[in-house]
Amino acid sequence: MKAKAGKLLTLAISFAAIALIFPSQAEQLREVEAKSQVVTKHKSTINGDRIExxxxxxxxxxxxExxxxxxxxFYTYYQRTDVKEGHKRPLVFSFNGGPGSASVWMHIAYTGPKILNIDEEGYPIQPYGVKSNPYSILDVADIVYVNPVNTGYSRVLKDxxxxxxxxxxxxxxxxxxxxxxxxxAEWISDFVSxxxxxxxxxxxxxxSYGTTRVSGLAKALQSQQWMYLNGVILVSPTDIGIKRDGIVKAANRLPYFAATAWHHKKLPESLQSKDLVDVLPEVETFTxxxxxxxxxxxxxxxxxxKREIAKRVAYYSGLTEQEVLQNNLEISDPYFWKSLLRDEGKILGRLDSRYLGIDKKEVGDSPDYWPELSSWIHAFTPAINYYLREELNYKTDVKYNIFGSVHPWDRSKNNTGENLREAMAENPFLQVLIQAGYYDGGTNYFDAKYTMWQLDQSGKMRDRVSFKGYRSGHMMYLRKPDLKAxxxxxxxxxxxxxPAENSPARYPR
Known part of the structure; x- marks a missing residue:
């Protein structure tokens, strides 16, 4: 996560999953094998094709050294086996964020061959478990889900x-x-070999924070491991070291506020009657x-x-003009999550504002908890533990850490955005895709656009960076239509x- 938002998420995680973050003494005595491997065979229908x-x-x-x-x-490696020259197929390394988060989220909810048993909007249902993912990218690429140290079953080893x-x-x-x-970077090189x-x-x-990780890895793999990439995909990106503080950060929230207010039908009829993707460009231009x-x-x-601007901010955010003026035009995220549905006695989710919760008191300027995080842990924890043990047959006494102990995290010298730009400049094949949910208040979609604009200020590589937005939140893939899209x-x-066969990696004159 970006520094400020990351601290908030870390705090939320600390309250929601403190038993997972700080393992017990008994847990510390359990040891994982330094090198292990269990292989299972499967079949599925993905993108309309039956694959093995x-x-x-x-x-x-x-x-x-x-x-x-x-x-x-700990990793999970999916490899299609019913194709010729499988060792030449595209290979995707997948990371989640936190920092301190396991790879579970995208593994069993996004790109993998199995996904959570959840409803079409992403809410947990019982019985828990997993089901086939008909939209997985496994038909076109093999996938490695990597758990950094202290996440999943990954651990520091004794000397x-x-x-x-x-x-x-x-x-x-x-x-x-x-x-x-x-x-x-060293680990990936070893895996590839x-x-x-x-x-x-x-x-x-x-x-999320995984976008900081892969942005840095793009350059490190080239300069330290001599491994050149074809693509980097940033899902719900952090600032990747590209600062967007102060008034920029404050202003960039408004399009996200408008999207959320539109979803909850809190905008004036002149906006509410339009489709979301027709409303947002207007708000972005005003911003x-x-x-x-x-x-x-x-x-x-x-x-x-000041009154004119307050009126327009209220018009686009679903808040009152008085509230905007009382906040000196600058609305904080926590205030918005607490205030938008205050008259209904509800709070909004931070990472996905479609999720609702209830606080002890309706007054105040920030929510008591994050309802989306409670919902997600509810669904993911039993599913990943079942799936790894029973379907992939990986048995261990070590606890699977959804969130692991990695703090305090050293955030100094974060030049990962510049690292990514340098990697792109040095590698004409390298392209970037940015994906963001319109209802994500932790790493909002307009911040993601701003990061995209600032990634290469020369504009010479703008045709190699693309953006896609979705009608959901931080994990846009939890909503079925967005999972497919x-x-x-x-x-x-x-x-x-x-690239086409025999196509050279060079810039034309």
Whole structure:
């Protein structure tokens, strides 16, 4: 997550899953195998085609410079088996975020061959479990779901004397923007070698903080491992080190507010009668041309102009003009989540504002909890534990950490956006797809557009970066129509970024 939003999510996770973040003493005594592998065979119908595939669940070590295994990462590797020259198929490495989140979210809800048993809007239902994903990208690409250290079954390993490294040693090795990228780049290179995938076109997909991770990896893989990518997919992106603070951050919230208010039918009829995708361009234009300059004037804006802007912000946000004025034109996210449905006694979800909750008191300027997070953990935890053990036959006494202990995370020297730009400049084949949900208040879609605009200020690579928006939140794929649409967008991106045979990687004169 971006720094400020990431801290909020970390706080939310801390309250919602504290038992998972801080493992018990008994859990620390359980040990995972440094290298393990269980292979199972499967069949499924994906994108209308009947396919056969293998699923490899296992662990692969992280090595230090002395050749010692210092950690092991749990992964799940899906490989289509009913095709010729499978070692040349596109290969996608998938990461989630947090930091401290396992790969579970996109694994069993987005691109993988199995998805959660949830309703069409993404809410948990019983019986728990998984079902086939007819929209998975496995028909066109093999997929590796990677769990960074302390997530999933991935763990730090004891040294030759049977001791774990202390917290500072672990932090410097694993728990920071640059440490994370460094060891994961080495791990990916090892995986590619051990599985004979050097001839495959390669892709990275990351969600939330995972977008920071894969942006840094794009450059690290090129400069440290001599591995060049065809594509990077940023799902619900963070700022990837491209700052958008102050009035920019404040102004960028308004299009997200408008989308959420439209969903909950809180906009004036002149807007509510339009489709969402017809409303948003109008709000975006107002944001850039009028709202941002007004915020720049601060306390020196003319009173008449302040009232004009307040009226327009209220018009687009579903709040009252008085509320906007009382907040000096700048509405915070927590205030919006608490206030929009205050008259109905409901609060909004942070990462997906379609989700509703109830607070102890209707007064206040921020919600008591995040209802979407409670709903998601409700659905994902039993499903992933069942799926890995019973369908993929991976048995271990180690607890699967949906969220792992990785904090404090070192966020200093975050140049991952610039790393991605450099990787693109050095590699004419490399393209980027950005995906965002309109109802995501944690990494809102207009912030994602802003990051896209700032990624390459020269504009010379703008035709290699594309944006797709969806009518859902942070995990847009939980809503069935968006599960289909977002997978199809990834599928099309992969097929579009495969160069023609014998096509050279060069810039034409």
């Amino acid at each position: 595939y293998s699923a490899t669940a296992g662990t692969q070590p992280v090595w230090n 002395e050749g010692e295994a210092i950690a092991t990462l 030759k004397d049977g001791k774990l490294p202390d917290k500072e040693q672990q932090k410097s090795s694993f728990f920071g923007v640059n440490a994370d990228v460094k060891y994961l 051990q599985n004979n995938r050097w001839l495959s076109p390669k892709y990275l997909i990351g969600e 850039l041309r009028e709202y941002l300059p007004a915020l720049a004037r601060g306390g020196f804006i003319a009173p008449e102009r 977002s997978n199809e967008d990834v599928r099309a991106f992969i097929l579009r970024t495969l």
